[in-house]
Amino acid sequence: AQSVSQHNHHVILSEAASLELGCNYSYGGTVNLFWYVQYPGQHLQLLLKYFSGDPLVKGIKGFEAEFIKSKFSFNLRKPSVQWSDTAEYFCAVNARGGYQKVTFGTGTKLQVIP
C-alpha cells in the first residue's frame, strides 16, 4: 500500500523567504503525485500535479515541485513567499493502474509573516 510523509508540520517564514516543503512517498510502482492547498476558510484545491514527462512541474501562484524518483520525493518549492501563501499544504499520491485511491499526507501549515 502507498503512504505519504510530510516531515514539516508547521513552517513559519518571513515574506520574500524561499520555501521548500518536503514530501516523500512509499510505493514501488508508477505514481501520480499532487500538491493541494487549503487557504484559511476555503476549500482544498489543487496546486499542481505530476503524472509523466518533465519531473519539474509548475503550478499556480509561482509554486513548483520536482519529482525525484530515486528519492521517492516530490518537494514543493517557491522562491519568494507572500503573506497570501499562508495556508495548509497537502501532498498526495496515487498508484497508477486500476482503481487506486489517492493517499494524502498529514499536511504542513505554512505561516508567512509580513
Place this chain on the structure above:
Amino acid sequence: GAGVSQSPSNKVTEKGKDVELRCDPISGHTALYWYRQSLGQGLEFLIYFQGNSAPDKSGLPSDRFSAERTGGSVSTLTIQRTQQEDSAVYLCASSRFETSGRSNTQYFGPGTRLTVL
C-alpha cells in the same frame, strides 16, 4: 452543478444521536471520497467509492460509521450514536476516473462541520 456540494454546512448534535451528511459530486465523476479533518490531525481518509466496484472502507474508524452511494452519484455518510470525538469537518471529494490512470485530480466540497455536544 459546477462543483462538489455538501449539506448541511454545519451540524450540531447531541452525543448519542445519529447524523447523516450528504455529498453531491460533480456530474460524471465516478470516484467519490470521504475524509475527516480534525484540528491538528490532517486529512483522514474514511471511504472511497469507484464506479460499481465495492467501496474501500478501510478508513472508517468504527462500525458506527457507514456510507452509501446511490445510483453512482449522491453519497450519504452516516454516523450512528455520535461521540464527542466525532466532531470534525467532513469533506467529500470527487474525481473522474481516467482509463490511462494518468491523473485523478480530486475536487473538494466545502465540508460539513460536525459538532457533537
